[in-house]
C-alpha cells in the first residue's frame with residue numbers, strides 16, 4: 001500500500017480508564033485504515049468502545065498507546081489541522097441556547113476560520129430541512145430539529161471526513177431519510193464517512209465496509225457484501241402466537257410474533273420444522289432467507305463466526 005494515504009488510520013490504539021475498581025481497558029490494539037471516500041461503519045454492542053475510539057479520533061480523549069492519523073496528520077501532535085479535516089456529529093445533544101440556528105452555524109464557521117460561508121450555510125439549512133427554522137432560537141427547537149443543527153454545525157467547514165456517532169438514535173423516519181440522502185450525496189462527492197449506529201439495516205444499506213468491535217477489540221473487518229456472503233447458514237422466519245418448545249426457544253430470536261431461527265443447512269431446517277409440528281405451533285408467513293447484517297452481527301458477537309469473518313481484523317484494506 002505504498003503511497004496510499006488513508007483518510008483515517010487507527011494504529012494499535014489502546015485505551016485504559018482508571019476506575020474505582022482498578023484499570024479498565026476500553027480499547028485494545030485497534031488497528032484499521034479507512035480509505036478516502038469510503039462509507040465506513042463501526043458497529044458493536046453497548047460499551048464496545050465505539051464512542052471512545054471516536055473521541056480519540058476527534059482529539060477529545062487521549063489513547064493510552066497507539067496513534068491515530070487523519071489524512072496523515074497525528075490527532076495529538078497536529079490537533080488543530082487534524083480537527084479541521086473532521087466533521088464530528090456527537091451522540092449527545094449539546095448546543096448553545098443563546099443563538100438562533102443561522103447564528104450558531106456562523107459562529108461554528110468562524111471557529112474553523114471559514115469566511116464568506118453563507119452560500120454553504122444556506123445549502124446546509126435547505127438540505128437538512130432547517131430553512132424555515134433558520135431564525136429560531138436553539139431553545140425553541142424539538143430534539144429532532146436540534147439534531148439536524150448538530151449535523152449542520154459539524155459540516156459547516158466542509159470537512160473531507162464526516163464522523164457520525166449514532167446520528168439517528170431516537171429520530172423520526174423523515175429526518176433519517178433527509179439525513180441519509182444528504183450524507184450519501186456528500187459521500188458521492190468524495191467525502192469520507194465514518195458512522196457508528198445500532199441500526200444495522202442502515203449500516204447494511206449505507207456502508208461499503210464495516211468493522212465490528214467487541215469489548216474493545218476489532219472482531220470483524222470486511223466489506224459489507226463479504227460479511228454477508230461469509231455468514232453461514234440461513235434463517236427460518238415465521239410468525240406465531242404459540243410458545244415455542246424450549247429447545248427451539250433457546251435458539252430463537254423473537255420480536256413480538258416474529259420468530260427467527262438460524263439454520264446451518266437443509267437438515268437443520270427440516271428438524272426445526274419437525275419440532276414445530278410436533279409441538280403444534282401454527283406458523284404464518286413462513287420464509288427461509290439469507291442472513292442479513294443483524295444476523296451476521298449476532299453471529300460475530302456470539303463468537304460463532306467463521307474464521308474468515310474474524311481473521312481479517314487489522315488488514316484494513318479498503319475495497
Ligand SMILES: Nc1ncnc2c1ncn2[C@@H]1O[C@H](COP(=O)(O)OP(=O)(O)OP(=O)(O)O)[C@@H](O)[C@H]1O
Pocket residue numbers: 017018019024026044045046047048049050051052053
Ligand atoms: N471516562 C470513563 N471512565 C471509565 N470508563 C469509561 C469511561 N468512558 C467510557 N468508559 C467505559 O468504556 C467502555 C466503552 O465505552 P464507549 O462509550 O466507548 O462504548 P460504545 O461502544 O460507544 O457504547 P454505546 O453503544 O453504548 O454508545 C464502556 O464499558 C464504558 O463504561
